[in-house]
Amino acid sequence: MKNSKESIRLFENPILESLTKTNALFVIATLALISLSILLFGIIKIKLSILGYIVLFLSGTFVYTLAEYLIHRFVYHSGEYKNPKKWIFKIHGMHHTTPRDKQRLVLPLPVSIPLAGLFIFIFWLIMGNYVLLFFPGFLMGYSYYLSIHYFIHTTKPPKNFFRYLWKHHLLHHYKNETVAFGLTSPLWDIIFGTMPKDKKLE
Numbered sequence: 530m531k532n533s534k535e536s537i538r539l540f541e542n543p544i545l546e547s548l549t550k551t552n553a554l555f556v557i558a559t560l561a562l563i564s565l566s567i568l569l570f571g572i573i574k575i576k577l578s579i580l581g582y583i584v585l586f587l588s589g590t591f592v593y594t595l596a597e598y599l600i601h602r603f604v605y606h607s608g609e610y611k612n613p614k615k616w617i618f619k620i621h622g623m624h625h626t627t628p629r630d631k632q633r634l635v636l637p638l639p640v641s642i643p644l645a646g647l648f649i650f651i652f653w654l655i656m657g658n659y660v661l662l663f664f665p666g667f668l669m670g671y672s673y674y675l676s677i678h679y680f681i682h683t684t685k686p687p688k689n690f691f692r693y694l695w696k697h698h699l700l701h702h703y704k705n706e707t708v709a710f711g712l713t714s715p716l717w718d719i720i721f722g723t724m725p726k727d728k729k730l731e
């Protein structure tokens with residue numbers, strides 16, 4: 530089953546089951562478009578210097594990388610995530626069982642859009658309307674993550690800088706699931722001490 534391209538049935542209900550399968554590139558493009566629309570709205574609504582816009586956008590991306598690490602480590606890998614009877618299996622455990630199931634490499638939009646709304650609300654409580662410039666950076670970080678993750682599981686490692694990210698995530702899948710939780714960068718793995726010690730994939 531490991532490394533399988535097959536699909537696992539997650540729900541008895543055929544409608545729910547079909548909602549768990551989605552075209553990754555369509556989701557990525559939609560989220561990137563939402564990010565750009567909010568950014569444009571933010572730029573029209575809030576007057577700042579170019580540097581101010583860039584700093585807020587990049588702060589959102591930076592906070593995203595931390596959220597990516599924390600959610601992967603403490604939510605996705607919590608409890609019995611490999612037990613098909615548990616809800617967390619449907620979110621992440623199944624990805625470890627069938628990592629190459631192309632239709633299940635991204636959270637479907639009916640889940641990710643409400644989640645995006647929740648994040649906007651939380652950030653709005655903290656920073657008010659600046660969320661219109663901060664959140665696009667956060668969401669763009671997530672779209673970037675989804676793209677990299679999709680290509681890691683569907684294509685061979687490239688011969689450039691991205692090769693490192695391929696290896697880091699494949700070590701998480703095929704060597705040790707208790708390390709290498711960061712995907713877009715190993716930064717938080719270095720800070721929190723979860724870098725893989727054994728770096729050989731075979």
Ligand SMILES: [Zn+2]
Binds near residue numbers: 606
């Ligand atoms: Zn994982």
Ligand SMILES: [Zn+2]
Binds near residue numbers: 624628678682702
């Ligand atoms: Zn993966």
